[in-house]
Amino acid sequence: MTERRLISGTSPYEPKLGYSRAVVQGDWCFVAGTTGADFNGQFPHDPLEQARNALKTIRATLEQAGFTMKDVVRANYIITDASLIEAIAPALGDAFGNIRPAATMIVAGLVNPAMKVEIEVTAFRG
Numbered sequence: 769m770t771e772r773r774l775i776s777g778t779s780p781y782e783p784k785l786g787y788s789r790a791v792v793q794g795d796w797c798f799v800a801g802t803t804g805a806d807f808n809g810q811f812p813h814d815p816l817e818q819a820r821n822a823l824k825t826i827r828a829t830l831e832q833a834g835f836t837m838k839d840v841v842r843a844n845y846i847i848t849d850a851s852l853i854e855a856i857a858p859a860l861g862d863a864f865g866n867i868r869p870a871a872t873m874i875v876a877g878l879v880n881p882a883m884k885v886e887i888e889v890t891a892f893r894g
Contacts (some may be wrong), residue, residue: 769770770794775828775833777825790829797835797892801886802848803878811882815852818885819859826889827863838867839891846886856885 771794776782777789790799797803802825804818805811811817827837843864853873864871869889879884 771849773833774865775829777829782839788864790833791863792833795892797833797839797891797893798831799829799889799891801844801888803830803880803883803886805850811880811884813848815855815884816859820857822885822887823859826887830889830891833891834892835891836854837863838871839893840864840867840889841892842887842890843871844879845871846858846876848875848884850875852884 774788775790775792779789782788787800789802790797802822803811804815804821805877806817806821812821830836830839833857845856845860847853878884
C-alpha cells in the first residue's frame with residue numbers, strides 16, 4: 769500500500785475546515801481548489817490576475833509534492849460569471865495549452881464575493 773502524504777499551505781482555513789492544500793497518494797496528486805489571492809491574502813479585482821495567482825500557487829504546490837504542471841491530467845475551473853471565460857483564458861492557455869488536461873468549467877458562487885476564480889487539479893506521474 770502506498771503512503772498518503774499531506775501537503776499543507778499557509779491558509780488558516782486548512783486546519784479549521786479540515787483539508788490539505790494537496791494529497792499525494794502513490795503516483796497521484798490531488799490539489800485542492802485554489803483561489804486567486806495574492807501573497808498578502810488580497811484578491812485582485814482583475815480575474816486574469818486571480819487566475820494567474822491561483823496557477824502560481826498550484827504550480828508551487830505540485831513542485832512541493834514532487835510533480836510538475838506537465839503531470840496535470842484533470843482541471844476543474846469555477847468562475848463566478850460566464851463572462852469571465854475570455855478574461856482568464858490567457859492564464860489557462862499559458863499554463864495548460866500544451867498539456868491539455870481533461871477539464872470542466874462551472875459557473876457558481878464562491879465563499880467570498882472578492883473571489884472570481886477557483887482552480888482544482890489532479891496530477892498523475894505513473
